[in-house]
Amino acid sequence: MTKIPVHLDINGTHHHLELEPRVTLLDALRDRLGLTGTKKGCDHGQCGACTVHVDGERVLACLTLAAQTEGRTITTIEGLAREGELHPVQAAFLEQDAFQCGYCTPGQIMSAVACIREGHAGSDEEIREYMAGNLCRCGAYPHIVAAVRQAALEVAS
Amino acid sequence: MTLELSLNQQPAHTRQGSSIGQPLTRRDGFLKVTGAARYAADNHPSGMLYAVLAVSSIARGRVAALDVEAAKAHKGVVEVMTPRNRPALAADPDAKDHPFMFRLDLLQNEEVRYPNQTIAVVIAETLEAATEGAALLSPRYEALPARVGLDDAESFVPRGVGVGNPAVQHKGDVEAGLKSAKTRIEATYETPAQYHNAMEPHAIVAAWDGDKLSIDTPSQGLAMAQGRISGLFGIAPQNIHIRSPFLGGGFGSKGMISGPQVLGVLAARLVGRPVKLVLRREQMYGPVGHRAPTRQTLRMGMDGEGRLTAIHHHAKTASSTFDDFFEPAADASHTLYASPAITTSHEAVRLDTGTPLFMRAPGEATGSIALESAIDEAAHACGMDPLEFRLRNYAEVEPMTGKPFSSKALRECYSQAAKAFGWASRPLQPRLMRDADGFLTGWGVGTATFPAIMFQAEARAVLKADGSGLMETGAQDMGQGAWTAFAQIAADGLGLDIDQVDFRAGSSDLPNAGIAGGSGHTATAGMAIHNAGAAVIARLADLATGNEASPLFGADNEGVVARGGRLYRRDDENRSESYAEILTRAGLTEIEGHGKGAPDAASQETYAKHAHGAVFAEVKVDPDFGQIRVTRLVGAFAAGRVINPRLVRSQYYGGMIWGVSFALHEEAITDRRSGRIQNANLAEYHVPVNADVPSVEAILIHEDDPYVNALGIKGVGEIGIIGTAGAVANAVWHATGVRPRRFPIRIEDLLG
Ligand code: FES
Ligand code: FES
Numbered sequence: 001m002t003k004i005p006v007h008l009d010i011n012g013t014h015h016h017l018e019l020e021p022r023v024t025l026l027d028a029l030r031d032r033l034g035l036t037g038t039k040k041g042c043d044h045g046q047c048g049a050c051t052v053h054v055d056g057e058r059v060l061a062c063l064t065l066a067a068q069t070e071g072r073t074i075t076t077i078e079g080l081a082r083e084g085e086l087h088p089v090q091a092a093f094l095e096q097d098a099f100q101c102g103y104c105t106p107g108q109i110m111s112a113v114a115c116i117r118e119g120h121a122g123s124d125e126e127i128r129e130y131m132a133g134n135l136c137r138c139g140a141y142p143h144i145v146a147a148v149r150q151a152a153l154e155v156a157s
Numbered sequence: 158m159t160l161e162l163s164l165n166q167q168p169a170h171t172r173q174g175s176s177i178g179q180p181l182t183r184r185d186g187f188l189k190v191t192g193a194a195r196y197a198a199d200n201h202p203s204g205m206l207y208a209v210l211a212v213s214s215i216a217r218g219r220v221a222a223l224d225v226e227a228a229k230a231h232k233g234v235v236e237v238m239t240p241r242n243r244p245a246l247a248a249d250p251d252a253k254d255h256p257f258m259f260r261l262d263l264l265q266n267e268e269v270r271y272p273n274q275t276i277a278v279v280i281a282e283t284l285e286a287a288t289e290g291a292a293l294l295s296p297r298y299e300a301l302p303a304r305v306g307l308d309d310a311e312s313f314v315p316r317g318v319g320v321g322n323p324a325v326q327h328k329g330d331v332e333a334g335l336k337s338a339k340t341r342i343e344a345t346y347e348t349p350a351q352y353h354n355a356m357e358p359h360a361i362v363a364a365w366d367g368d369k370l371s372i373d374t375p376s377q378g379l380a381m382a383q384g385r386i387s388g389l390f391g392i393a394p395q396n397i398h399i400r401s402p403f404l405g406g407g408f409g410s411k412g413m414i415s416g417p418q419v420l421g422v423l424a425a426r427l428v429g430r431p432v433k434l435v436l437r438r439e440q441m442y443g444p445v446g447h448r449a450p451t452r453q454t455l456r457m458g459m460d461g462e463g464r465l466t467a468i469h470h471h472a473k474t475a476s477s478t479f480d481d482f483f484e485p486a487a488d489a490s491h492t493l494y495a496s497p498a499i500t501t502s503h504e505a506v507r508l509d510t511g512t513p514l515f516m517r518a519p520g521e522a523t524g525s526i527a528l529e530s531a532i533d534e535a536a537h538a539c540g541m542d543p544l545e546f547r548l549r550n551y552a553e554v555e556p557m558t559g560k561p562f563s564s565k566a567l568r569e570c571y572s573q574a575a576k577a578f579g580w581a582s583r584p585l586q587p588r589l590m591r592d593a594d595g596f597l598t599g600w601g602v603g604t605a606t607f608p609a610i611m612f613q614a615e616a617r618a619v620l621k622a623d624g625s626g627l628m629e630t631g632a633q634d635m636g637q638g639a640w641t642a643f644a645q646i647a648a649d650g651l652g653l654d655i656d657q658v659d660f661r662a663g664s665s666d667l668p669n670a671g672i673a674g675g676s677g678h679t680a681t682a683g684m685a686i687h688n689a690g691a692a693v694i695a696r697l698a699d700l701a702t703g704n705e706a707s708p709l710f711g712a713d714n715e716g717v718v719a720r721g722g723r724l725y726r727r728d729d730e731n732r733s734e735s736y737a738e739i740l741t742r743a744g745l746t747e748i749e750g751h752g753k754g755a756p757d758a759a760s761q762e763t764y765a766k767h768a769h770g771a772v773f774a775e776v777k778v779d780p781d782f783g784q785i786r787v788t789r790l791v792g793a794f795a796a797g798r799v800i801n802p803r804l805v806r807s808q809y810y811g812g813m814i815w816g817v818s819f820a821l822h823e824e825a826i827t828d829r830r831s832g833r834i835q836n837a838n839l840a841e842y843h844v845p846v847n848a849d850v851p852s853v854e855a856i857l858i859h860e861d862d863p864y865v866n867a868l869g870i871k872g873v874g875e876i877g878i879i880g881t882a883g884a885v886a887n888a889v890w891h892a893t894g895v896r897p898r899r900f901p902i903r904i905e906d907l908l909g
Contacts, residue, residue, distance in 0.1 A: 035192075039357070044838060044839070077192035101636030131848075137408075
């Protein structure tokens with residue numbers, strides 16, 4: 001399969017890749033760029049583990065071809081903390097114990113950051129609804145809601 | 158004084174409680190929230206290839222042809238592993254030397270015995286090429302009719318159920334008890350096949366170096382995995398290094414190494430390069446275990462005061478055609494309710510499925526939802542409140558054995574959870590409560606119990622001349638919080654601040670920590686850590702008390718206490734010395750001690766050891782459409798000493814959400830014609846999402862248990878699911894007046 005050039009701006013760093021058109025953004029991040037924080041739970045857009053931001057919006061990296069994001073700005077879990085300082089959502093997840101095994105966590109956190117930015121963290125009910133695309137088999141949901149609530153207040157203040 | 162203190166003995170010179178019991182945040186939390194925690198599939202040794210499984214689309218028969226040439230012709234494909242070229246093994250994967258050695262499908266022949274069984278492995282330079290190569294194999298099959306349901310095969314009485322319990326057990330005369338009863342009920346309940354579906358698919362990165370093998374793979378039992386691979390490949394266990402620092406969930410499916418993981422090792426051997434193999438989500442519905450379906454019949458008799466006169470709990474279940482695991486569902490009736498006569502019995506059939514295995518609360522979860530439903534039916538038949546009925550039949554001793562409980566704070570669980578829930582205002586009759594929007598509202602209760610099990614574990618403790626400590630044990634963290642809870646136990650065991658202790662786990666070159674399962678890991682490995690700490694402190698105390706230059710000279714070894722990196726004279730705390738001073742004077746850079754964790758045989762004989770809990774659920778049901786929502790859950794649990802309440806609460810929540818899932822969501826559906834699972838994906842195999850989960854409350858009931866082990870730990874990993882599923886089912890009845898008898902509860906069961 002012929003490779004095509006793809007330019008991606010990931011977590012503030014510019015990357016130039018030669019990729020087969022069939023390579024997903026998720027596999028490009030994990031296998032080509034060593035950014036393994038983004039997880040694969042289903043590869044079918046059903047679990048949310050692979051959630052990243054493309055131009056600031058949450059996107060399922062397993063359902064996105066890397067080539068589709070040519071020239072776009074991508075943020076992954078590795079790009080959230082600034083100079084070792086956790087993002088308020090990351091800090092809230094840690095404090096509220098909003099995870100157990102941690103496998104769904106990068107996806108949950110990326111969703112939560114967007115959820116707050118979208119203005120969908122106004123009540124517990126709203127948080128549950130707008131975080132419903134991210135499965136957690138460990139069942140950390142009550143603490144995830146608490147963490148998003150806490151982080152939303154912090155971001156607002 | 159010996160270096161290894163005897164088990165279950167409270168070492169006099171260690172002080173408990175400075176780290177244990179603290180609600181610390183997870184020590185691995187920073188790694189997990191930043192994406193830096195390295196799970197198996199995140200590893201990428203240089204020169205690594207990708208392996209992808211091709212799996213069978215039939216349930217029974219044989220593979221007649223595979224287009225290996227087409228796969229190999231695809232650019233990037235390096236090799237295709239089939240029964241013809243699969244490297245030789247030192248042991249037959251179908252051999253079963255002991256009951257916990259499960260038969261594996263490792264391409265030993267062309268036979269297909271369940272859907273999603275591996276039929277070939279394609280190895281390529283990229284994941285995309287391997288995936289395409291697997292599709293190009295275009296298998297042709299000779300298929301046989303599949304046996305998929307509990308009525309599709311001849312039933313038999315298995316030799317043992319669960320971990321080898323007798324399939325049939327009696328106490329007293331059930332028939333006589335039923336005959337003498339004033340009120341009787343009989344009901345049959347069905348539970349479906351369920352799949353663990355940890356968020357992390359089973360993955361392995363395997364690299365051979367001559368006869369040495371290096372592996373990254375999630376494992377709930379490193380030493381067992383190492384032993385199994387050692388036997389299959391005929392290499393010494395110490396030549397196999399397995400790293401499993403983080404599991405992306407396990408729930409039992411990563412307890413024993415599975416066939417696909419071993420195939421990754423075989424693929425690496427075949428191509429002579431490191432190989433990564435990750436299951437696709439749909440491939441997890443077959444070779445890595447599941448919870449078998451059950452059909453359970455309960456017969457109960459009650460006297461005029463609502464006391465049970467007899468319980469008969471019968472369960473029919475299924476195993477695979479080629480191996481034995483029988484869900485011990487009826488055994489749930491051994492522990493909970495007092496009755497002069499109890500019979501539990503099992504029968505089974507063999508179906509064309511992968512072999513079922515341990516899945517979070519195996520037997521207890523399936524048995525509990527039936528038992529708790531039947532108890533509710535019995536209470537209603539007696540005209541009693543379901544909580545009052547449970548208290549009337551409260552077991553003061555373990556019903557089946559007559560042994561006293563080592564501790565049992567279940568009454569406290571009932572009363573605190575009932576109070577927090579507001580149970581007292583519940584109307585006795587169903588279908589009497591509506592909310593402001595007209596939804597039928599119902600309240601239900603379920604009781605939880607789970608045995609306090611211990612396995613075998615070892616740990617090694619080191620104290621260093623710089624005053625710091627090291628604790629090593631090959632423990633496994635699948636999300637329960639081992640990294641944190643064990644570090645807390647280690648800190649107290651060493652008499653050090655937690656930040657001065659380097660705790661190492663998750664690797665097979667450390668002392669064997671046993672298995673993370675059966676809710677027994679914290680107790681077992683925790684006791685090993687505790688005892689290792691005691692052993693090294695005892696050595697340190699010997700150095701001090703035996704040396705004239707020490708302020709502790711002359712003190713009896715038992716006469717010193719370790720705290721904050723110093724040893725103190727128990728009778729005069731003004732006399733103390735730091736660990737560093739003691740070691741430096743002795744000219745030692747470090748000293749070490751070893752400890753073991755194991756069940757105490759004597760107390761095992763004497764006491765029944767269980768954790769207990771009570772769960773109350775509220776549901777709302779749409780009166781027109783039958784849609785069910787759980788709106789409130791309150792549980793109270795008594796499970797011995799809590800090492801870290803923050804983590805324990807997460808365990809209870811997770812378990813309770815599994816209970817909701819059992820009652821309302823999970824079910825694998827098999828197509829009767831093809832024998833394939835129709836919903837082998839996370840969209841159609843339903844598990845709760847955030848919006849399905851209501852407000853959940855877990856109350857931690859204090860419980861001191863001097864008999865389970867010196868630390869007083871029981872275990873919290875599985876008890877949350879038990880009781881919750883039944884509470885939800887009973888709440889659905891209370892809302893609608895319709896008694897759910899098959900799970901998950903379907904809308905159509907509530908209509909009409
Ligand atoms: S891996 Fe992308 S949604 Fe599951
Ligand atoms: S923390 Fe384990 S799946 Fe969410």
